[in-house]
Amino acid sequence: MPAHGGRGVHAGRAAVPDRGRRGRLQRGRTPTGPDLRGEPLRAGDRHGRRPARPGRPGLDRRARARADRGPAGRGPAGPARRRRPADAGPGLGPPDATHRGLATRGPARVVRGRGGPAHPERHRDRPERLSRPECHTRPGARVTLTASPTRPAPAPPVPRALPLTQAQLGLWAEEREQPGGTLNHVAETLDLRGPLDPARLRAALTDTLRAVPALHVRFRDDGHRVRQLLGPVAPRAPQEHDLSGHPDPDARAQAITGALLDAPLDLPGGELYRHALLRLGPDHLRWVFVTHHIALDGYGMHLLLGRLAAGYRQEACAPFDPLDAAVLEDGAYQASPDRARDRAALNAVYADLPFEPAPLLTRGLKRGHRAGRDLPPTLVRDLRAGAGPLNAGWPDVLFALSAAFWHAHTGERATLIAAPVMLRLGSAAARVPCMIMNLLPLRVNVAPHDSLRTLTAQVREARTRTQPHARYRYEHLWGDLRGRRLFGPEVNVLPFAAPPDLGPDLRVTARTLASGPVEDLALTFSGWAGALHLSVDGHPDLYTPAQVGGLCDRLIRGLDLALRDPDAPLPPLLREHA
Structure with a gap:
């Protein structure tokens, strides 16, 4: 032309x-x-x-x-x-x-x-x-x-159907047996103090919740198999309560939080979470988030809170990796030869132990009474400094302390610690908020004369021996062993549990209100920088709230004594009247 x-x-x-x-x-x-x-x-x-x-x-x-x-x-x-x-x-x-x-x-x-x-x-x-x-x-x-032919409106996207992870399948079986239960609810609160921008916080919440597909799936169970459907779902808006004029705003906030935690979530209907913003004062806002363990594990919650903080700071956030990859990787492991190898290794942990029925078969799993304490800063410094001469990290020292505490509390020689493992290192789920964690048995044989040094070495060996087999599900292990008791205490050590950083002008306090049911005792050590927080959950049929608080104090006192002399017999230091 x-x-x-x-x-x-x-x-x-x-x-x-x-x-x-x-x-x-x-x-x-x-x-x-x-x-x-x-x-x-x-x-x-x-x-x-x-x-x-x-x-x-x-x-x-x-x-x-x-x-x-x-x-x-x-x-x-x-x-x-x-x-x-x-x-x-x-x-x-x-x-x-x-x-x-x-x-x-x-x-x-x-x-x-x-x-x-x-x-x-x-x-x-x-x-x-x-x-x-x-x-x-x-x-x-x-x-x-x-007029030209009108273009047809695009068809709505068809939800993708994925299988459940093995961790989700166990939780779905519990939900199907006891619909409307609240034992597997997990709850987190953030107390925000300082000059907060509420509109920016709401926008960050909306963006964060939209970015987590696991919170918006729909479960479909046809009696033969259960699937989770992924599709576009609008994030749920938070409930908002202004309690600044209430005579006791904190008590009222606790009542609202308890109602959110204790009301069943409608899993078949797609309700996997709820949340609320509570204003307790002119510069004090509390965010309460309740979800079901079938959607998020502890590491998934950590990813969500980090995304929320970055969103409030108005920083660019890379999208999470797709949920599909984590689910398919989990399914591929079930069909791999690694599963049989891991199964044999974990079954061998119990080979020489007598059969003992799992207590959950009689008294069931329940949400425990909780007590929490912040360890003194000097004790935290002594813990970090004392781990070096023991040729171990300070988390292994806390596992050893917990094993000796269980022996002093129950008299059992073979302490089987349930250690939560996140299964994210080198995995497709490394940046996927979802439910994939497992419980790994750490067996520590405790004698009355064992010292902190001796037990720490045992913990290190047990972790090295069993950690490569952590993907084999504890539910499958329980089936292999015909319903025997798998664990004593559950001990979770979180060395990087810093509260979310929403900016230099805001002081943030994070608290985990519920992390699932307990069979007996659950100990959680949450550490960051120079701080360490201990939470103890005790089965309500076995312990009163005051007894749970006493056990918490006893652990802290025993740690202090053990660090002063790591070669002294440890169990006597952890007895009730030590």
Whole structure:
């Protein structure tokens, strides 16, 4: 196609010569046609020209006369004259179409560059509202504009169906046996003190919850298998309560939090979480988040809180990795030869122990009474400094302390610690908030004369021996051993449990209100920087709240004594009247 300074002007027919450069282009006039933006120009009064006649867009008077006479003066052009050459490009619509600013439709839009060649593909993606009418009609013929076929609305996305992880399957079985239970609820609170921007916090909450597909799945159980459906779901808005004028805002906030925690979540209906914003004072806001363990484990909650903090700080957040990858990796392990190897290794832990039925078969699992203490900073420093001479990390020292505590508390020689493992290192689930954690048995044989040094070495060996087999599910192990008791205390050490950082102006206090049911005792050590917090959960049929608090104090006192002399017999230091 010719450029502006070429031999002719494209006008829906064959090019018309400019007669020795005396045409409109020579005088700087712009012909009717696409402008530099790919839109049709108005044919007419900008340069004092008459509107072009229908079927003859862009032709001057002499050109129209020649076109109407046809070749050799044989009258109006017939069908042969109306046929457009293949290289002439798309035709333009009639003047009334261009006056209304309506785009025309053809094989491709043509855009004339500034003195350069035409670009037929540049504006192919622009919306076109009318189909191109027939441009090659006789003068005076009636032209009808026809609307282009409307494009069908895009179909709603079909939810993707995924199997459940093995961790989720066990929790779904419990839900199916006891619908509406609340034992597997987990709850977290953030107390925010300082100059908080509520609107920014709400926006960060919405963005964070939308980014976690595991909180929005729908479970479908047909009796043969259960699937989780992933699809777009709007995040749930938080409940909001202004308690700043209440006589006792903290007591009222605890009552609201208890109601959120104790009300069943409708898993079949897709309710996997609920949350609330409680204003306790002018510069004090509390966020309460309750979810089901089938959606998030402890590490998944950690990822969620980190995303929330970054969102409030208005920092760019990389998307989480897809849930599909974590689920499929979990399924692939179940069919791999590694599973049989791991099964044999963990069954061997119990090979020489007498059979003892699991207590949960008689008294069941329940949410425990909880007591919590912050360890003195000097004790935390002594713990970190004392781990080096023991050739261990300070988490192994706490596992050894817990094993000796259980022996002093129950008299059992073979202490089987249930150690939660997140299963994220080197996994497709490393950046996926979901439920995939497991419980790993750490067997520590405790004698009354064993010291902290001796037991710490045992813990290190037991962890090295069993850690490679941590993917074998404890539910499957329980089935292998025909329902025997698997564990004594559950001991969870979280060495990087720093509260979320929402900025330098806000002081944040994070608390875990519930982390699932207990069989007997559960000990949780949460550490960050120079701080360490101990939480003890005791089965309500075995311990009163006061007894749980006493056990918490006894552990802290025993740790202090053991660190002063790591070679002294440890169990006597942990007895009730030590």
